Amino acid sequence: MKILVVGGAGYIGSHMVRELLDNGYDPVILDNLSSGHRWAVPGERLVHGDLGDRALLAHLFSTYQVSAVLHFASFIQVGESVGAPLKYYHNNVANTLNLLSAMQEAGVTRFVFSSTAAVYGTPSEIPLTESAELRPENPYGRSKLMVEQILADCAHAWGLRSACLRYFNAAGAHPTAGIGEAHHPESHLIPIVLQTALGMRDSVSINGDDYPTPDGTCIRDYIHVCDLAAAHTLALRYLLDGGDSLTCNLGNGKGYSIREVIDVCRAVTGHPIPVTIAPRRAGDPAYLVASAQTAVRLLGWKPQYPDLASIVETAWAWHRPKENSLFRSI
Numbered sequence: 001m002k003i004l005v006v007g008g009a010g011y012i013g014s015h016m017v018r019e020l021l022d023n024g025y026d027p028v029i030l031d032n033l034s035s036g037h038r039w040a041v042p043g044e045r046l047v048h049g050d051l052g053d054r055a056l057l058a059h060l061f062s063t064y065q066v067s068a069v070l071h072f073a074s075f076i077q078v079g080e081s082v083g084a085p086l087k088y089y090h091n092n093v094a095n096t097l098n099l100l101s102a103m104q105e106a107g108v109t110r111f112v113f114s115s116t117a118a119v120y121g122t123p124s125e126i127p128l129t130e131s132a133e134l135r136p137e138n139p140y141g142r143s144k145l146m147v148e149q150i151l152a153d154c155a156h157a158w159g160l161r162s163a164c165l166r167y168f169n170a171a172g173a174h175p176t177a178g179i180g181e182a183h184h185p186e187s188h189l190i191p192i193v194l195q196t197a198l199g200m201r202d203s204v205s206i207n208g209d210d211y212p213t214p215d216g217t218c219i220r221d222y223i224h225v226c227d228l229a230a231a232h233t234l235a236l237r238y239l240l241d242g243g244d245s246l247t248c249n250l251g252n253g254k255g256y257s258i259r260e261v262i263d264v265c266r267a268v269t270g271h272p273i274p275v276t277i278a279p280r281r282a283g284d285p286a287y288l289v290a291s292a293q294t295a296v297r298l299l300g301w302k303p304q305y306p307d308l309a310s311i312v313e314t315a316w317a318w319h320r321p322k323e324n325s326l327f328r329s330i
Ligand SMILES: NC(=O)c1ccc[n+]([C@@H]2O[C@H](COP(=O)([O-])OP(=O)(O)OC[C@H]3O[C@@H](n4cnc5c(N)ncnc54)[C@H](O)[C@@H]3O)[C@@H](O)[C@H]2O)c1
Pocket: 006, 007, 008, 009, 010, 011, 012, 013, 030, 031, 032, 033, 034, 035, 036, 037, 049, 050, 051, 052, 071, 072, 073, 074, 075, 076, 091, 095, 114, 115, 116, 117, 166, 167, 168, 169, 170, 171, 183
């Protein structure tokens, strides 16, 4: 069964491509390699192109009998989005409209969307369920919420069925496939901490220690990238079996402060990992922790890496040969 994976050469998308192959699906990847990597995916499955290219999308849908689309392609940095909102609205919203229009023209009606915990903003409840208030605090989160709303309108208008998967913080690496997180430049906390353990950085700069949390640093819920991929397969099966549109949080339900993340990384790597304190980063809510009970109940999802140390161990196994962090940019 042919599945179009948009953004499939990126961090989460490339793990998804492995997961699809392991489960007998036939993925085709569309990626412009703006932050993804040719080495992360089987070359013969990659179409190098941009989501903004309507003619290319029409060509893809007419060439392949696509059963469903998994959409990972977007810009992803919370802090950057505050200073460059139009960049985010253009790629994350306008380009997604292109994709949805091409799907409508081709009669493809199943869609799995990479949404985010950033749609919630400062939590109205703890842990966050999907019915919590949606008040994103940065353009990145707003761009994802806009797409969720567009998907609901398309469901009503032309029968699109979508799974909006609101991931919390993706981390870790595939234990055997030789792929992992490699953003250039890296902005995510865990890879930065591990690069510091490797001596590639002098210290980790903590973005603010005056938040209303027990140790003053931001709390996040970290979820293994392979557990995310497994949830997508379950959501895909659910839609292929005729399931109605759904929205699910994907997280482990346990929050770790930045200082706690660094402590776990110290324990895993055996390195002291120096820190410095920097000002707050714009757009950061203090606390984001998931209730993933909807995914458990509706999809039968069960994370295989429920604790942070087991997630960091896989990330460390990936980052430790330094060339994975340093040189494999394309
Ligand atoms: N990493 C996280 O913690 C996290 C958490 C919540 C949600 N998400 C969402 O998951 C998705 C994947 O995130 P990731 O961490 O793998 O990011 P990533 O940057 O590694 O992957 C995104 C991929 O999309 C491609 N891409 C971007 N714009 C494109 C375009 N216009 N045309 C074609 N390809 C394009 C990039 O080249 C890259 O391969 C994103 O939508 C992100 O918002 C990520």
